[in-house]
Amino acid sequence: TGRTRPERLLQYLQKNGTRGDANNVVDTIDRFCGTVEWAMNVGGEKGKIVDKVVLETNPGTVLELGTYCGYSAVRMGRLLAPGSRLITLEMNPAYAKVAKEVIAFAGLDKQVEVLVGSTTELIPQLKKKLDIDTFDMIFLDHWKQSYLPDTKLLEECGLLRKGTVLLADNVICPGTPDYLQYVRSSPKYLSQHFPSVLEYTNAPDGLEKSVYLG
Ligand SMILES: Oc1cc(-c2ccc(F)cc2)cc2nccnc12
Numbered sequence: 001t002g003r004t005r006p007e008r009l010l011q012y013l014q015k016n017g018t019r020g021d022a023n024n025v026v027d028t029i030d031r032f033c034g035t036v037e038w039a040m041n042v043g044g045e046k047g048k049i050v051d052k053v054v055l056e057t058n059p060g061t062v063l064e065l066g067t068y069c070g071y072s073a074v075r076m077g078r079l080l081a082p083g084s085r086l087i088t089l090e091m092n093p094a095y096a097k098v099a100k101e102v103i104a105f106a107g108l109d110k111q112v113e114v115l116v117g118s119t120t121e122l123i124p125q126l127k128k129k130l131d132i133d134t135f136d137m138i139f140l141d142h143w144k145q146s147y148l149p150d151t152k153l154l155e156e157c158g159l160l161r162k163g164t165v166l167l168a169d170n171v172i173c174p175g176t177p178d179y180l181q182y183v184r185s186s187p188k189y190l191s192q193h194f195p196s197v198l199e200y201t202n203a204p205d206g207l208e209k210s211v212y213l214g
């Protein structure tokens with residue numbers, strides 16, 4: 001049986017979910033985390049804000065930093081137009097293994113690609129590895145202390161263009177103060193805060209949407 005939380009989440013999905021139905025996968029994972037075991041997915045409340053930003057942006061290319069079990073990759077992937085691509089980076093191989101199975105279960109393995117490795121190592125390789133010049137949207141949801149250095153790395157690698165939307169999870173809890181200060185004070189970004197709650201709790205959290213101005 002599932003020794004780790006991601007394995008238990010996957011087993012619950014395989015037992016209770018509807019294969020090929022991405023909306024059902026999102027709801028089933030939320031039910032697991034709300035009734036069986038908390039897990040660090042962006043969740044239903046913040047997820048509704050993610051949905052709104054994705055639908056408004058209608059991105060052809062999305063880069064996610066921090067896959068975990070693939071919940072937000074499925075949540076965003078289910079809203080992308082045909083032919084759009086979501087690349088998600090995960091440094092923990094065990095997490096990446098579960099995420100690939102969750103994404104395949106949802107029927108999104110053609111639109112969503114999981115790369116295993118550290119962001120510091122993978123970000124400079126993306127142009128070469130993928131047939132992608134710049135990203136239309138970035139979702140930051142990995143280690144909080146990596147948000148700022150990785151944002152600067154994305155700038156340096158020329159992976160952002162005028163209008164690229166950066167959406168960051170957990171800017172209140174656990175909190176990313178250096179990243180917030182940067183995107184809110186830099187003339188290169190136009191930022192907007194979306195107050196919400198930490199997934200599956202009523203603790204305050206929030207998302208920060210920052211448009212890159214070039
Ligand atoms: O959404 C999240 C929540 C938390 C987290 C853990 C424990 C707490 F008590 C509160 C919040 C950690 C996260 N790490 C990486 C990506 N996303 C995360």
Ligand SMILES: [Mg+2]
Nearest residue numbers: 042141169170
């Ligand atoms: Mg998060």
